[in-house]
Amino acid sequence: MSIKGYLKDHGICILIFLIGMGITEGIFLLFNVSITLQIFVLTVLFLGLLAAGIYDYSRKKGFYRELEQKLQQLEEKYLLMEMLEKPEFLEGQIFYNVLSEMQKSMNDEIFIQIRKNNEFKRYIETWVHEVKLPIASIRLILHEYKGTSARILKEQMGRIESYVEQVLYYLRSEVPEKDYRIAPHSLKKLTDQSVSENRDSLILNRIKIIQETQDISVYTDEKWLRFILGQIIGNAVKYKKEDSVLRIWSHQDEKHSFLHIWDNGIGIATEDLPRVFEKSFTGKNGRTHQASTGMGLYLCSTLCNRLGHRMTVESKEGKYTEITIEFCDNEYLDVLR
Incomplete structure (x- = not known):
């Protein structure tokens, strides 16, 4: 003043x-x-x-x-x-009291909205768990059937389950500490499990798998990382080309381990690369090819950040896409060891 x-x-x-x-x-x-x-x-x-x-x-x-x-x-x-x-002069006291009442009213309204939001989240989580039961039942029934039609149905059920999992992990990504458990896991075992879970889709779309992952131990959450790998593999299937190849390999240095997932699909447009991890961003591929929610890579990146990992993407349109997950060592992991 x-x-x-x-x-x-x-x-x-x-x-x-x-x-x-x-x-x-x-x-x-x-x-x-x-x-x-x-x-x-x-x-x-x-x-x-x-x-x-x-x-x-x-x-x-x-x-x-x-x-x-x-x-x-x-x-x-x-x-x-x-x-x-609180000031001593009258005008300041009136101003202070008005702000205090406004803040109290705002806090009350925020509390009401948070409570409603939490109730809705609990309902969605309950719904997700309930809907997974009939999905699992249908999968068991489909195991009794062989042939192309059965494999197509299995693939579609896998896609439905993937979308349901997206909803669940989106909710959990906001409060991850309630759900994850950091422990040492074998990268080869995790990638083998992820490939196996998506085998029907990979076989149906005739995608060749090159699995070169080393038996490296990394600190992560098994369930969350398998979800991330499932989303990446699902994208490789969704945006495939003829004679598709999916290559998975790993390497490590003194303090970092790296997992690479490479495919020779349609790739990502150069102008879309800086935004692929943004929420609800579909990009050129989402508009010109299969319908996309823009949530898959966003969730993968978010969960990686929550776990202390780092995800990067490299791509050339019409040639390939390579996603790299970097597992970093830090003081917290030293304590766990």
Whole structure:
């Protein structure tokens, strides 16, 4: 708050005071009051106004300066009220009380929305678990049948199950600490399991598998990583070409292990590469080929970040796509060991 702004805000009051001083001077002249007394009275009035203005300005300036500084320093602006002290002057107290009531009302509304959101999430989780039961039953029934038609049905059931899993992991990705368990796992075993889970789709689409994953031990969550691999393999199937190949291999250095999943499918457009991990981004492939939700790679990237892994993608349109998952060592993993 500047002095200029303060004087402008109190301009009417200052004008009224000056008019009052003028009237006082007129009365002094009317009654022939001595010049010495006139100067003394007007000086006292002026100094009183000046002292009151300086006092009022200093305490208001202190409050508003603190308000502006804390507002600029805070990243979470909604916590401002927790950092402020109630001012002494009346206007500031009214302002403080209004903000307090607004914050209380906002917190109540946020709590109501969070409760509704949690109830909806619980319902969706329950629905996902319930719908997985008939899916598992249908899979068991289909095991009794052989042939191309049975394999097509198995593939479609696998796609349905994949979409259901997407819903479940999307919900869990927001509060991952309640669901994952970090432990050492063999990369070869995990990739073998993921390929086996998607074998019907891979066989039906005649995709050649080259499995060159080493028996490297990495710290991760088995269930989450298998979901991530399933999504990547599913994308390789969805965006395949003739004579498709899916190659999976790994390597490691002193502090990092790397898992590569490469396919010679239709690839990703260059302009889409920076955005493939964005939520609901479908890109050129999602618009021109099979319908896409834009959630698969977003979930994979999100879950990798939650697990402390790093996912990158490299692609050339019409040639190939390669996704790399980097498993990093850190102090937390040293404690686990």
